[in-house]
Amino acid sequence: MRGYTAPLTPEGRSSIVPPPPWHFSGEMLWISYRADPDACRALLPAGLTLADREANAAIVFCEWQWCGDDEAELHDPERGQFREALITLDCEYAGRPVARVPYAWVDSVVPLVRGLLQGLPKLPGAVHLTRAYEVGRASSRKAPGGRFNATLTAQGRRLLTGAVEISGRAAAPPALATQPFVHTRHLPGWGALPEQNDLVRSKVSGVEFGAVWHGRAKLDVADVEGLEVAALAPLDVLDGYVFAYAETLEPGGPA
Amino acid sequence: MRGYTAPLTPEGRSSIVPPPPWHFSGEMLWISYRADPDACRALLPAGLTLADREANAAIVFCEWQWCGDDEAELHDPERGQFREALITLDCEYAGRPVARVPYAWVDSVVPLVRGLLQGLPKLPGAVHLTRAYEVGRASSRKAPGGRFNATLTAQGRRLLTGAVEISGRAAAPPALATQPFVHTRHLPGWGALPEQNDLVRSKVSGVEFGAVWHGRAKLDVADVEGLEVAALAPLDVLDGYVFAYAETLEPGGPA
Amino acid sequence: MRGYTAPLTPEGRSSIVPPPPWHFSGEMLWISYRADPDACRALLPAGLTLADREANAAIVFCEWQWCGDDEAELHDPERGQFREALITLDCEYAGRPVARVPYAWVDSVVPLVRGLLQGLPKLPGAVHLTRAYEVGRASSRKAPGGRFNATLTAQGRRLLTGAVEISGRAAAPPALATQPFVHTRHLPGWGALPEQNDLVRSKVSGVEFGAVWHGRAKLDVADVEGLEVAALAPLDVLDGYVFAYAETLEPGGPA
Amino acid sequence: MRGYTAPLTPEGRSSIVPPPPWHFSGEMLWISYRADPDACRALLPAGLTLADREANAAIVFCEWQWCGDDEAELHDPERGQFREALITLDCEYAGRPVARVPYAWVDSVVPLVRGLLQGLPKLPGAVHLTRAYEVGRASSRKAPGGRFNATLTAQGRRLLTGAVEISGRAAAPPALATQPFVHTRHLPGWGALPEQNDLVRSKVSGVEFGAVWHGRAKLDVADVEGLEVAALAPLDVLDGYVFAYAETLEPGGPA
Secondary structure, three states: OEOOOOOOEOOOOOOOOOOOOEEEEEEEEEEEEEEOHHHHHOOOOOOEEEOOOOOOEEEEEEEEEEEOOOOHHHHOOOOOEEEEEEEEEEEEEOOEEEEEEEEEEEOOHHHHHHHHHHOOOEEEOEEEEOOOOOOOOOOOOOOOOOEEEEEEEEOOEEEEEEEEEEEEEOOOOOHHHHOOEEEEEEEOOEOOEOOEEEEEEOEEEEEEEOOOEEEEEEEEEOOOOOOHHHHHOEEEEEEEEEEEEEEEEEOOOEO | OEOOOOOOEOOOOOOOOOOOOEEEEEEEEEEEEEEOHHHHHOOOOOOEEEOOOOOOEEEEEEEEEEEOOOOHHHHOOOOOEEEEEEEEEEEEEOOEEEEEEEEEEEOOHHHHHHHHHHOOOEEEOEEEEOOOOOOOOOOOOOOOOOEEEEEEEEOOEEEEEEEEEEEEEOOOOOHHHHOOEEEEEEEOOEOOEOOEEEEEEOEEEEEEEOOOEEEEEEEEEOOOOOOHHHHHOEEEEEEEEEEEEEEEEEOOOEO | OEOOOOOOEOOOOOOOOOOOOEEEEEEEEEEEEEEOHHHHHOOOOOOEEEOOOOOOEEEEEEEEEEEOOOOHHHHOOOOOEEEEEEEEEEEEEOOEEEEEEEEEEEOOHHHHHHHHHHOOOEEEOEEEEOOOOOOOOOOOOOOOOOEEEEEEEEOOEEEEEEEEEEEEEOOOOOHHHHOOEEEEEEEOOEOOEOOEEEEEEOEEEEEEEOOOEEEEEEEEEOOOOOOHHHHHOEEEEEEEEEEEEEEEEEOOOEO | OEOOOOOOEOOOOOOOOOOOOEEEEEEEEEEEEEEOHHHHHOOOOOOEEEOOOOOOEEEEEEEEEEEOOOOHHHHOOOOOEEEEEEEEEEEEEOOEEEEEEEEEEEOOHHHHHHHHHHOOOEEEOEEEEOOOOOOOOOOOOOOOOOEEEEEEEEOOEEEEEEEEEEEEEOOOOOHHHHOOEEEEEEEOOEOOEOOEEEEEEOEEEEEEEOOOEEEEEEEEEOOOOOOHHHHHOEEEEEEEEEEEEEEEEEOOOEO
16 A cells, blocks of 8 residues: 555555655745734744744745646646645744744645645635736736735635735845744544644755845734634734745654 | 644634534435455555455445534534545454445545544545435435435546435445444654554444435446546446434544 | 527537526525615615515525426536525515515526526625534534524625524515515626616516424624625514525516 | 626625726637537637638637726735636638637636626636746746646536647747637527627737747547537647737627
């Protein structure tokens, strides 16, 4: 019985998630902001501390294309595209800067399961980002004055709304976007099988940033009854960024 | 940090899957059939043997409503409904009859993740079943002559097609529907974290069958290039059943 | 070139909507309420007057199965099921009681287009209703104490939320549910083709009500920025009803 | 009562389709091919003749972003993005080259209804195209050797599959892509309201082509039981093209 994940089968070609490495290319709308530091700290596992600079958090909306080494997903694009939104916190672990994701949302099943396997706490949600096309008026422009918008709807509610109006090229991508992730690979117990809670460090290679544009941002986190994410609503919205990004992800080691 | 699954949060109300027990009520379209015994055996883990009676397999289409103990999902039905299709094999384990699911498909995220946690190898798919309503012509009837149809579309293909034409009441539900499941809770390794492969026995209580109707069945498993499920296509299609079913599911012990 | 709707083809089997009559069977959650009479009147075309009794409006959540005369949709249930929410106003036309639908939402394309053809102003939306199954705890019960819930999400927002707690059997269905519809079949102009605005009367036959249960209701219409439906939010929520319903719909005449 | 389409309301802001003009920007995967000329002719209304050159047809997969004059859809991108597949035939009308679309599919409601209003025979379907991002391995490249793939799934079946491998820049876009459309705005009768069948000419402005790349193409039209589109399966697959495209669409006049 073979396969990277269930279902395991004689030929191993039926797994819901194909084996790593996974290659990702996409577009990001990144909004740096200040969240309530205590609310951030309440979401950190032991060992991580909040690097509480002015911007201690970011909300990121992503449109991704991905594939395994055989590029099968590029040839059948129904399998190789998804959109994601996530909140990332600027942290330190063992004296070094890291990023920590307390919440993520994704619009399809394969990346959701892959997230759980690597410790990314993904929830289902619908994400949309304005796109820049080469021609025409129904297109945002990566140029001064260009406007990009993004939304997340989860559990039937518009939960996150973000916008960036570009003022110019940024000197560099946001620092938090270059820090490795420390995730918790958590699995509930099941009968005699014990709960698992492993701090893991992400392992990426082939990181590429396209041209990074930045500008003034807007950001809203809705206060939906019963959803805890409202605790991370912005106290202050800082810079917004728009850029293409790529990476290759492999299983990481312990943090 | 609390919660049954990720995301873990201060209040523990953000988990993608709420804690068990989970209560299920629904409608089943069940088709018993004979699959190639060697193809069935090739999908069994060590310890399970195929109980190779005339009907050694069934394909089941299900429409479910579910909730936790607080019934929150019944009050917000967007969260509490899903549809599922699965193949189940008639097996023995440690000398006793059990059921084994080599493939399952489900149309939404929460039951898919819950399946992986308990060892049910769920894949994404769209399932539809004809419904019986109390009145009108656009309704199937649970009565002689009543026709029920069901389909599964996965990866953009119509993969499973089933139909039952009711001839009368059955003396009992299909025996395989009453046998406990033995699943494999499989998780791939992640860096230094080892692969897991645990045989687990399902633990259900509160099992109820509604009136069980049966009749002549049709069943098709499409031979889609690259999908291994075609190995379980029917050699012979046997009885079909239509019935309501309920159970409560808790974490099971080792098999 | 043949067909009931586009695409017209040599064999006429490719139309998005098959030809009438259409048969419908389903479950309704019906909530009678009082809306602001001026807001109701502002939505009525010339000729219709508001019958301004205590309950002048209802919000109805519906789960439908439908088919044409050949029952093809019952045999391929992916095509024959949808869910709908609508607001209906208690009106008079030419001295007789009628119903008028200012807004409707539906979760799939074929019934949306069919709605436009007959003058039902359907918008896209996701509708969910609690279901009653024959067995189990994850099921509402059509019996005193039974609770039924329903929601509508449109444009990424939870727009309508309704609930009924059953107190007993009703003597009759709500009167408004038995009044014929007067719709406006509206089509915008297109170049030299003129705008159309035709008042049409619905023509139904084969109306059947299942057992009608009623009880205390809750109803919320969200005030989403930019959406005009908030003008019809309830001033007073009256009885709620739960019942199965069936009808056959044919093209109606002028009102 | 105001609005471009139903629902008509006091403020006219609730229409399912906002008023024209509509601006479109997007990416196209265009495959020129030879279909059976008789099958093409069987789909043409009186007045149109097939310009039966070697390539008499094309299948086009499109990813669109659109907005009205107020650009509201760009600011709420959930409303402003869709994907489409269509078949277009190379025709003549009144002695001039035109294009005729016998079948189109679209993945969301607003463009589907807008299609019907202008005479484009749109059906529901899921369309996916490989994307070119600025960086990374999980991206197609608009450069020699770049591969682009596209699929359409409708009624639960993978109906169209296309691929282009780029060999270089094309001297010009395909001629058929520059010819105006002649559509039939068809509406079934409804009771006393008569059927409508109006030949209309599309009216576009602001047409822009991005860089046009071309290369070797593959194309498959599945022969699904009951679907007439199989009559337009390719006899010979000719050039494939990949390009960005933009236009503004206004109501057209009679053909």
